[in-house]
Amino acid sequence: MTIQWFPGHMAKARRQVTEKLKLVDIVIELVDARIPLSSRNPMIEEIIGQKPRLVLLNKADMADPVKTDQWITYFEEQGIKALAVNAQGGKGLHSIVQSAKDILKEKFDRMKSRGMRPRAIRAMIVGIPNVGKSTLINRLAKKNIAKTGNTPGVTKAQQWIKVGKELELLDTPGILWPKFEDESVGYKLALTGAIKDTILNLQDIALFGLNFLEANYPERLKDRYSLDEIPEEILAKFDAVGKKRGCLMAGGEVDYDKTSEVIIRDIRNVQLGPMTFDMIKELESGDI
Ligand code: GDP
Numbered sequence: 530m531t532i533q534w535f536p537g538h539m540a541k542a543r544r545q546v547t548e549k550l551k552l553v554d555i556v557i558e559l560v561d562a563r564i565p566l567s568s569r570n571p572m573i574e575e576i577i578g579q580k581p582r583l584v585l586l587n588k589a590d591m592a593d594p595v596k597t598d599q600w601i602t603y604f605e606e607q608g609i610k611a612l613a614v615n616a617q618g619g620k621g622l623h624s625i626v627q628s629a630k631d632i633l634k635e636k637f638d639r640m641k642s643r644g645m646r647p648r649a650i651r652a653m654i655v656g657i658p659n660v661g662k663s664t665l666i667n668r669l670a671k672k673n674i675a676k677t678g679n680t681p682g683v684t685k686a687q688q689w690i691k692v693g694k695e696l697e698l699l700d701t702p703g704i705l706w707p708k709f710e711d712e713s714v715g716y717k718l719a720l721t722g723a724i725k726d727t728i729l730n731l732q733d734i735a736l737f738g739l740n741f742l743e744a745n746y747p748e749r750l751k752d753r754y755s756l757d758e759i760p761e762e763i764l765a766k767f768d769a770v771g772k773k774r775g776c777l778m779a780g781g782e783v784d785y786d787k788t789s790e791v792i793i794r795d796i797r798n799v800q801l802g803p804m805t806f807d808m809i810k811e812l813e814s815g816d817i
Contacts, residue, residue: 534706546576546703549653552687553699554636555581555629559656559665562592562613563721564807565600567714568660570705577655581632582609587661589613589621591721596805603809616665625669626650626696650696651689655703659723662702666690669698713737717806722797735789738796739766741806749801 550556556577561568565586570576584604589597597613604611610628614621629650630637641647654662670690688700707723708714716737718724742750743759743766750759754773760766770776771783774791778784795801 534709539706542703542705543572543576546653546655546705549699549703550577550580553580553651553653554633555583555650555652557625557629557652557654557698558582558584559587559654559660559662559702560584561660561721561723562586562589562597562600563803563805564714564717564723565604565805566807567708567717568657568721568723569708570655570657571708571710573655573705576705581636583625583628583632583652584609584611585616585621585625585665586611586613587616587665590615590618591799591803593803593805596808599809600805600807614665616661616668619668622665622668626693629696649691649694651699652696653699653703655705657705657707657723662704666698666700666702670700720793720796720806731789731793732785735767735792736763738792739763739770742796742801745808746801746804753795753801 558569558573558577560566565584586592586597586600592613601611601613610632612621612624612628614625616622629652633650637647637650654665656662669692689697690700692698707718715724715729716734719729719734720738720741739750747759750756754770756769756773760769767785767788768783770792771785771788774788776784776787776791796804
């Protein structure tokens, strides 16, 4: 499903999240571990406000583990607890409840000291499309979906999913829009499959991918396409990959669209190994 984001849709998405925020103690913000900043909604801080938050770097199985650790440290330096998870395989998910409890300890201790009855932590998941929200909810749900119709302040019945005894999750995630302002963010979203590549020029996405690979993972680029050296000229790079992969037109010339598709598909399908596209150093230089 591709969502076309227009200002009206963004405003509606924001309203929906804001409305649900009232029902929960904590927001679980899902991002793609390969692009922990490029896959965040640009207004997330404003939308969530003071609400406690846990960031999950999902699809950690496809990201560079060393970089994932660096990003977790980065978030923690901002005072935000972050965990690396794999919603599909289940890795890391067991830490979610304990982390939420740690984050909310003071609030729940206060409630207890005021004589309030202990209750489960209520949480909602938010994130841009394709970061794995539904996968995570389904994985956590198993058979533990509980219908509660009498949540104050809402007319529509909310479905809560019980995650153990101590956490309840809203069954519908908050879907927020991605960043559109920055070209390189767009390329990264396309290379990770967060947005359809029809939105951007195919060859531009592939070019960004090739340049990224050459700069950060040159050996993997050479290995994948059996290149002795990476040619300097951009056209020569495409020619080398296109020839190796048989992306040729009738006259034997390299078909650049086909070559681009191969490069994009290979990166998306992790054929060049797990990779992280957002770098802390870019952040420091203001490039994200
Ligand atoms: P949503 O739009 O945020 O609800 O995203 P989905 O849950 O539909 O997931 C988008 C795609 O990512 C699907 O093809 C999932 O199978 C895949 N996916 C989700 N989580 C993971 C993960 O942790 N690892 C991997 N490799 N794929 C995942």
